[in-house]
Amino acid sequence: MIIHPQIQGCVARNCHPMGCRAAVLQQIEQVRAAGPFNGPKRVLVLGASSGFGLASRIALTFGAGADTLGVSFERGPSDKGLGSAGWYNNIWFRQAAEQAGRIAVNLIGDAFSDTMRQQAIDVIRQQLGQVDLVVYSLASGVRVMPDGTQVRSVLKTTGQPLQGWGLDLEHDALVQQSLVPATPEEIRDTVTVMGGEDWQRWMQALQQADCLAPGARTVAYSYIGPESTYPLYRDGTIGYAKEHLHATAETINLQLAGIGGHAWVSVCKALVTKASVFIPVLPVYLGLLMGVMKERGVHEGCIEQMQRLFADKMYGPRGVVADGNRLIRMDDHELEPAVQAAVSALWPKVTPENFRTLGDFAGLRQEFMQLNGFELPGVDYGAPVNVASLTELTP
Ligand code: NAI
Secondary structure (H helix, E strand, O other), X not given: OOOOOOEEOOEEOOXXXXXXXXXHHHHHHHHHHHOOOOOOOEEEEEOOOOHHHHHHHHHXXXXXXXXXXXXXXXXXXXXXXXOOHHHHHHHHHHHHHHHOOOOEEXXXXXXXXXXXXXXXXXXXXXXXXXXXXXXXXXXXXXXXXXXXXXXXXXXXXXOOOEEEEEEEOOOOEEEXXXXXXXXXXXXXXXXXXXXXXXXHHHHHHHHHOOOEEEEEEEEEEEOOOOHHHOOOOOOOHHHHXXXXXXXXXXXXXHHOHHHOOEEEEEEOOOOOOOOHXXXXXXXXXXXXXXXXXXXXXXXXOHHHHHXXXXXXXXXXXXXXXXXXXXXXXXXXXXXXXXXHHHHHHHHHHOOOOOHHHOOOHXXXXXXXXXXXXXOOOOOOOOOOOOHHHHHOOOO
């Protein structure tokens, strides 16, 4: 079977498993090239199959020699298709980690459920004993509550409606997008899905089960961004959820005091991931930002951000580099005044006709394709993929 990309709007409907392998191996090489660091040895990653979670797992395994348990929600091969990119990322990561002599266990299912918490506790007890670090990197539009009800997050503004250019990756075009203000109930639901409550539940369950090592740490990922994006992110529904996540770091930190543990939020830079290209209007900022940061030589992808987070800002010689609100600022380069001034100068000039000549929309599109295993160097996309052998692989 020869696989061609199927993109709908800003969502990839398929992936190229061999390209996913090349992408995972490329990230591993980048971490190896950056050199080892003295980090945690046993790690639980929630949301391990793509974006920041996968990059965290790769940075910790191949940079610090960590054994890991990864939890993610992914689709395997079925009569509906070959499965999701994250499914294959889990497989290729585990294979490479095992080849390097590391333990790598994947659990596939709903991380919001108590059943998954129990499964993770069982695996930790059997294979890792305890964990030294828990990475919370879930991005989801829906959370099934313990009573079975489904709560959905929305990507909306609060206050004034907002209009702007959005990116249509399917047609490589700009489209007008409007964000309407959310209702109080929608804000509350988004906080329920993307806020800190589930993170806290995980930490409570792990602590009660004696799965956290003395001095264990936990980190969750957030975004704040520059003022120009506040109406669509920080002051939007997702911003409310992130505020809740930030406050939860304080709560968890107190909760972990008994074992000498600590909780932080890492405020990351805006990056191309499955989740971020889906946020209305934000991808235009992202395309401009990529262009400006590349030009100034300070561009980072997921793997560079996560390698720097662990090697320099969490486990480096300076200890944890955080502000008084328990925030580790990985958005330092993004928020440099000169970077923001350059982006702000370009943004009002963007039109559907000229956007390809401003910023780095070609780079954004390529990164998006690569998330799904397409457009990677060294992969023969004309060669048929052996579907039967892929269906035999398990995460
Ligand atoms: P992603 O979509 O690439 O990864 C999300 C992960 O969550 C995947 O591994 C997926 O399988 C897992 N997941 C989703 N629902 C699940 C469920 N019910 N059970 C188990 N696993 C589930 O997203 P990305 O962008 O890496 O986001 C991770 C975190 O980083 C989010 O909190 C996001 O807000 C944050 N962040 C993202 C930024 C960006 O620019 N992409 C910037 C700063 C923070």
